[in-house]
Amino acid sequence: MATVVIVGAGPTGLTLACGLARQGVAVRVIDRAGEFPTGSRGKTLNPRSLEVLADLGLGERLAAAGRTHLPFRKYFDGAFVNETEPFAGARPTVTTPYPASLWLPQTRVERLLRERLAENGVRVERGTELVDLRQDGAGVEARLADGGRITAEYLVACDGGRSTVRKLLGIPFVGEGDPEPVMVCGDVEVEGLDPAAWHQWFGPRGAFMLCPFTGTRRWQLQSSPESGADGRPVAPSLESFQRLAALHTGRADLRLRNATWLSTWRVNVRMAERYREGRVFLAGDCAHVHPTAGGLGMNTGIQDAWNLAWKLGYVLRGLAGPALLDTYQEERLPIAAWTLDVTSAGMAAVTEGSVTPGVGVEAGRVGDLTGLAMTYRWSSLAADRLGGPVRAGDRAPDSRCPGPDGAPARLFDRFAGDHFTLLGLGPGARPALGGLPLPGHVRPVPLDDPDGAVRRAYGITGDALVLVRPDNHLALTARPDDGGAVLGYLGGLGS
Missing domain, CATH: 3.30.9.10 (D-Amino Acid Oxidase, subunit A, domain 2)
Structure with a gap:
């Protein structure tokens, strides 16, 4: 029995599989195509996707490829x-x-992700087509065109805008197209x-x-x-x-x-009415399609997968309760709605500008397309007790900091992996940080921060406790002596 079966081996499905496999989750990736795609299709990874894929260990390989x-x-x-x-x-x-x-064809991104997945012992099962599914309170059964069946605790549909899974579930794909x-x-x-x-x-x-x-x-x-x-x-x-x-x-x-x-x-502008039906989730183009302006298609799918991977893994590993999975739609559906709006506006700007000499596709950059400003401040997982320019739900900024051995490092080095990171900023946070009975999936990182570099990066003027999620978004900000807030937050995940 697979713990998770992923339908579709594009960037979304592969990112999700890598995020689950490195947590030790049993995963199978199936794709109906007999051969891997050769067409370029998407051709850019935005800065946020580069951060995500670097966390998965692909930073240097991607830089060499694009x-x-x-x-x-x-x-x-x-x-x-x-x-x-x-x-x-x-x-x-x-x-x-x-x-x-980073400019590179989607096929190269997929190849690097498949290589990374294989390093975790998982290979894509090509020529394996899902034609039906059944689910109950215990799991999901995927029924295949060749008569085979795969059972799993959860199934994630990453099978594109014409998704078979979404159609089988009867989830409306709301919008319009030419x-x-x-x-x-x-x-x-x-x-x-x-x-x-x-x-x-x-x-x-x-x-x-x-x-x-x-x-x-x-x-x-x-x-x-x-x-x-x-x-x-x-x-x-x-x-x-x-x-x-x-x-x-x-x-x-x-x-x-x-x-x-x-x-x-x-031109197709559509979004799934919901991202979950029982034990089945939708991600990537299966959940939303939109104009090409801004190059957000591949990126939004990768970031869907990044959000879902740690949550599925934590529930399956017993580190959080099933209610954590409800936050996937809570956080990602508003991002998709924003994406549809901004790419539609970008396409209109390119179309209008195309009759003016000197205007190119950069006219489609009508909003922040880097992904770095993406936030989940509205989420039930965001607990902000300090306020300030960087708040719970925001992407956690990088900064210089000491490594575990005292050598120079970066915060992103400390975040990499599937754990929560508890930053103790300033000497005033050390007593609380040292006295907390933290579970094994939370790594304490005391940072005296004598020059204030980290606190400036986080917009914090004094000492503080900052809890960072496995997907490198801020979960909690609190006073340096408020260790109870940290334990309360972790307990609230329902492990």
Whole structure:
């Protein structure tokens, strides 16, 4: 019996599986595809996703696979207009080690996650299709197309916008979408174009864009569709891509070859009415789909998984009661609603700006798309007793601090793993920190903080106790002598 079965092996399902497997939770990941995807699809990890994946041990591998700075080279009606770089001034800081997005195709993210998962003894079961499920108070049974069955205590659907699981559960997918595609996409090789920039042609006839990928000859193509004689969009093909290139760039020397991924994209703005049905949860595109502006699709799914992984693991390990799982929807559904709003506004801004020379896809950055400002302040898991600029529910900032051996380290090094971290900020917190009967999944970290660097990062003027969740969000802030608040919070999780 698997403890958790995950349906879908995209970034969401793989992140969830890694987060569970490192806690020792028995997990199976199934995917109906016989082969792993080869198309680029999503192409950016935002700073918050980079923090998440670094916690899972993938920071250096991701940095080697992608690029941080990518200029946007913009043209209008075929003529060069300007070149900008949205993250040109972004540099790591004490509180933010990943200040800019990382550009790399989704397939590389998935491959690295599969490798990390295999290091935890779990491999994706390809060609394994769920066709039905049954559940009761004791568990879930997944029924497969080949007649096989998998039983588990919980099931998580990460099977995309057309989710079989969501449909079987009858959960409404509320929203709207265009019947016809507004974009054709593909992976191609390009001859005659500088791979140092993302080339973006806009004009009265629509948009045509070619984005290069580091360490490969592949480019991702995105374009307004070609119209056929009947006025309807033409299906994507290499021949159509070549005609679109000539139409939008005005260049006869630009040659496209070897199209390996062909797809279309429709405007679809939808969200699941609920994220849970008994012992089954929804995550990623299965729970929400939205416009591509801002590149939040893959990132929002990864962060859904990050939120759910520690909660499922804690309940299954007996470290928290089942009610903890109710906070997954409580925290993540409002984030999805915000994402749908901001990406819809971003798409509208790009569409409106596309008729103005010099405007590119950066027009879609109408809100904070880094994920660093993401907060759960409204959550029942947020207990703030101090106030201040950084509050319970917020992402915990990084900072310099001593390591366990006294050598220089960072807070993120101390947070990494599946434990709670109790920071004792200032010498006044040491007595309470040393006298608390903390369970094994809570690590005390006394920080005298003589220069006040950590307290400044957390917006705290005096000494304090700060409890940080396994997903690196603040759970509790309290006075340095209020150890009872810490024990009360932990007890309230229902272990």
